[in-house]
Amino acid sequence: NADVMQNPRHLVRRRGQEARLRCSPMKGHSHVYWYRQLPEEGLKFMVYLQKENIIDESGMPKERFSAEFPKEGPSILRIQQVVRGDSAAYFCASSPPSFGQGTTGELFFGEGSRLTVL
């Protein structure tokens, strides 16, 4: 969904560098989700955020990965000291708040950011 904006679309980093991926949700959406896609593994949930708050980070690796969704500006997924195993497509999705109160729970996805670690 083009209304969820992710950038950069493609990012190349050398081992040990930092990667920052940005996501601007659809207008009116205050919840953001990050997923990682590896070949043959589907989409793995990483983290679920609302403005200034992490709701669920159960899928985030304990080290090197962090995410934020500040009051102003896009959500950012940050990967420090990247390794080759971090090479993947990272997808952001957004939704209205409060699934279950008149909403039907689907997420709206961006086009993804494809990280390549050399």
Add this chain to the structure above:
Amino acid sequence: AQSVTQLGSHVSVSEGALVLLRCNYSSSVPPYLFWYVQYPNQGLQLLLKYTSAATLVKGINGFEAEFKKSETSFHLTKPSAHMSDAAEYFCAVRIVGNTPLVFGKGTRLSVIA
């Protein structure tokens, strides 16, 4: 915790043939179920969703899915495959509340002329 199993990582059909992509879910509470499609190098697009209303759900591009509680299934079908249907299809489950969408591993559909 909820989970999804998609049987068959790769399905191949002839153009004009029936498409059947299988999805089984596990959830301790009533689930909301979704099918998404992903074309190469693109994001995910919602095909259809089950939200506890009608058990037979119609989506875009001629696809439909039927929720069967007794079988914990939500299989995706299309009567006649078209070349443009070639893509990866993901089944996903979610429960009400501050929970993420949980995806299956996906099924790659190939359509042979």
